[in-house]
Amino acid sequence: MKTRKILVTGASGLVGTRITDLLLKRGYEVHALGRKKQNDTAGVKHFVWNIPRQEMDPAALKEVVGIIHLAGAGVADERWSAERKKEILESRTQSTQLLYQSLQKHKTNVRVIVSASAVGYYGDCGAGWVSEEQAPADTFLAQVCRDWEAGVVKMQKLGLREVRCRIGIVLSQRGGALPELTRTIPLGLAPYFAKPNLYYPWIHIDDVCGILLHALEHDSVKGAVNTTAPAPVKIRTLMEEILEAKKSSAVLVPVPSLALKIAMGEMSDMLLSSQRCSASKITEAGYQFLYPDLKKALAAIYTR
Numbered sequence: 007m008k009t010r011k012i013l014v015t016g017a018s019g020l021v022g023t024r025i026t027d028l029l030l031k032r033g034y035e036v037h038a039l040g041r042k043k044q045n046d047t048a049g050v051k052h053f054v055w056n057i058p059r060q061e062m063d064p065a066a067l068k069e070v071v072g073i074i075h076l077a078g079a080g081v082a083d084e085r086w087s088a089e090r091k092k093e094i095l096e097s098r099t100q101s102t103q104l105l106y107q108s109l110q111k112h113k114t115n116v117r118v119i120v121s122a123s124a125v126g127y128y129g130d131c132g133a134g135w136v137s138e139e140q141a142p143a144d145t146f147l148a149q150v151c152r153d154w155e156a157g158v159v160k161m162q163k164l165g166l167r168e169v170r171c172r173i174g175i176v177l178s179q180r181g182g183a184l185p186e187l188t189r190t191i192p193l194g195l196a197p198y199f200a201k202p203n204l205y206y207p208w209i210h211i212d213d214v215c216g217i218l219l220h221a222l223e224h225d226s227v228k229g230a231v232n233t234t235a236p237a238p239v240k241i242r243t244l245m246e247e248i249l250e251a252k253k254s255s256a257v258l259v260p261v262p263s264l265a266l267k268i269a270m271g272e273m274s275d276m277l278l279s280s281q282r283c284s285a286s287k288i289t290e291a292g293y294q295f296l297y298p299d300l301k302k303a304l305a306a307i308y309t310r
Contacts, residue, residue, distance in 0.1 A: 011069045012222070013037045013116075015101060016076030017050075020181040021122070021173075025074060025215045026050060032219070037066050039077075057100050060107065067114045072222050075121040075158070077101045081147070082186075086273050095150050102157030109164050118167045120221045121158040125174045125207050125234065127151035130279040133203040137284050138172070138230040145275055155230070167228055169221040174207030174234035174283060176214055179307050188248060191256045198245045199277060200260035206244050207234035207283040210297040210306065220293045227291050234283040236298050244300070251304035 012029055016022040017038035026036050030049045037051050038044070039062070044052040053066035057077075079097040084090050102121070109116060128136050129143020142148045151172070161168045176182035190197060214233055221227040239247070242258065249256055267274045289295070297303035 010034045011037060011071060013039060013066055013070045013073045014076065015039045015073070015105070016078065016122070019076060020176065020178060021211065021214055021218075022076045024178075024211055025076075025218055028215050028219060037068075037070055039066050055101075055104060057097065057104055060100070060104050062104055062108050064108060064112050067108060067112060067116065069115060071115050071117055073105065073116060073119040074218055074222065075102065075105065075119055078122070078154075081124075081126075081150075082273070082276060086146070086271065091146060095153065098150060098154040099157055102154065106157065106160055106164070109161070109166070116166060118169070118222060118225075119158060119161050120169045120171065120218055121154070123151050123155050123158075123170045123172045123230070125172050125232070125281045125283055126276070126279070127155070127172055128279075128281050128283075130275075131282065132280050133205065133282060135282050135284050136207075136232070138232055138287055145279075146272060147275060147279075167225060169227055170230045171214075171217060171221065171233040172230060172283075173214055174209045174232070174238075174281070176211050177208055177303055177307060178211040180211075182211070184248075184307070187245070188252070191249070191252065191254050194256050195259050196245050196249055196254070196256040197259045197261045198241045199263055199266060201241075201263045201278055201280075203280055204241045204278065205238045205280045205282040206241055207232070207238045207281045208244065208300060208303070209233060209235045210303040212296050216296060217288055217293055220288070220291070224291060227288070231288050231291075232283040232285055233288070234281075234285055235295060235300070235303070236285040236289065237300065238282045239300055247300050247304055251301070251308045 053063045055062040079093045126147030142152045155170045217233045
């Protein structure tokens, strides 16, 4: 890449904040696209878009050679009312459509778009290994991922290389799943969902960003990519490893799946769907995981 400007949507989120830091460390300049104008900082220029009105500052694309598209309403932030589900879906599909229209309308140097998606695409797959060829499930989360990805695939019509990173359970002390999984540990309880063959496709946040960067910089990476560590584990194993990393004596407590379904309704799909995702595609494309092992990933998180 001759010029080093990358447009990042969703730059204020958990992954967006970290990827922005890493881009700057690698010598890139970042154009951050968000709903509200913010003051520019060293290496980062901020631009505004209005997704419902399909309006975007065209200057955001000036001299940009690649896009990392992370924008979208938080899936787990609020209970899934009909209105919230609509917001979750449209924040992704409409933002992708706005990017497409802006790229179509203005002459740019953009050659690649790397977009977030999620393992929710697959639904509940039990103990079987899941590759990128797996068909989408018939659930709300799968519909969101499917429609979101369809807008990214459309970028091929503009001559762009497109990559859809199906992100798993992100481990970070600053957000994501880990703070929720460990919420009751100070009370001496470590609940886990008592469902057979419930595999969690975990991934350290630095590997999420590492894969995003690898996809951005390597032309051989195309299409859907499982963005998960090579060794998914069952939920009980995950909780055991968390307790060991935290040196906690909290007691593991099985929680019946039915109780979770009653408490959370359709949202329980996020926690009760098993995805034993394969990371073969991205490793064969040359990516080397920083944290392929859960024990090391958790140790890195809790010793920082």
